[in-house]
Amino acid sequence: DADVTQTPRNRITKTGKRIMLECSQTKGHDRMYWYRQDPGLGLRLIYYSFDVKDINKGEISDGYSVSRQAQAKFSLSLESAIPNQTALYFCATSVRGTGELFFGEGSRLTVL
Amino acid sequence: DQQVKQNSPSLSVQEGRISILNCDYTNSMFDYFLWYKKYPAEGPTFLISISSIKDKNEDGRFTVFLNKSAKHLSLHIVPSQPGDSAVYFCAASPWDMRFGAGTRLTVKP
Numbered sequence: 001d002a003d004v005t006q007t008p009r010n011r012i013t014k015t016g017k018r019i020m021l022e023c024s025q026t027k028g029h030d031r032m033y034w035y036r037q038d039p040g041l042g043l044r045l046i047y048y049s050f051d052v053k054d055i056n057k058g059e060i061s062d063g064y065s066v067s068r069q070a071q072a073k074f075s076l077s078l079e080s081a082i083p084n085q086t087a088l089y090f091c092a093t094s095v096r097g098t099g100e101l102f103f104g105e106g107s108r109l110t111v112l
Numbered sequence: 113d114q115q116v117k118q119n120s121p122s123l124s125v126q127e128g129r130i131s132i133l134n135c136d137y138t139n140s141m142f143d144y145f146l147w148y149k150k151y152p153a154e155g156p157t158f159l160i161s162i163s164s165i166k167d168k169n170e171d172g173r174f175t176v177f178l179n180k181s182a183k184h185l186s187l188h189i190v191p192s193q194p195g196d197s198a199v200y201f202c203a204a205s206p207w208d209m210r211f212g213a214g215t216r217l218t219v220k221p
Contacts, residue, residue, distance in 0.1 A: 042201060042213035090155055099144045099205050103155030
């Protein structure tokens with residue numbers, strides 16, 4: 001089983017719909033992140049959390065919200081999806097001090 | 113405003129030769145640099161890192177060089193193998209990780 005699990009792996013939705021992407025990890029890491037990948041832009045940071053009570057905005061947080069339900073769970077929500085949020089989304093975890101991120105397999109979201 | 117830039121979208125090399133992937137950054141607060149490798153339909157995986165107090169770090173066939181004055185780092189793969197074909201991302205961090213756009217490396221047999 002993967003250490004960082006994302007659900008769903010693929011989702012097609014319509015403009016204006018609410019969508020949630022979930023991430024759970026069994027690595028015991030405190031830090032969790034949400035990135036989106038777009039062609040030519042690489043990975044851009046949406047939100048990150050250094051522990052359950054700590055949530056921080058990344059480069060591109062507008063239109064997104066997050067919830068850190070537990071140390072092992074970090075969810076990303078799009079309250080009203082729009083087509084330019086079509087992307088590949090990655091959850092990642094890390095341990096303080098190493099800088100190394102461990103990524104999930106990605107969630108491909110298409111907003112029509 | 114991309115603080116980490118990989119200006120070459122793609123690179124093709126022959127098996128056995130050296131692959132050199134380049135990365136530039138603008139933020140002098142970055143103190144830790146990493147390279148990640150990504151295969152299709154998988155998440156990125158960590159490859160090698162370097163702290164700003166060093167100028168070189170080597171791990172087997174992979175070496176990362178850091179030139180702080182030029183705000184430039186590079187990844188050398190010697191010898192290149194077909195299994196190295198992937199997208200390589202450069203990343204930099206003081207606390208949150210910022211990534212470049214990636215370079216697609218193709219190693220031809």
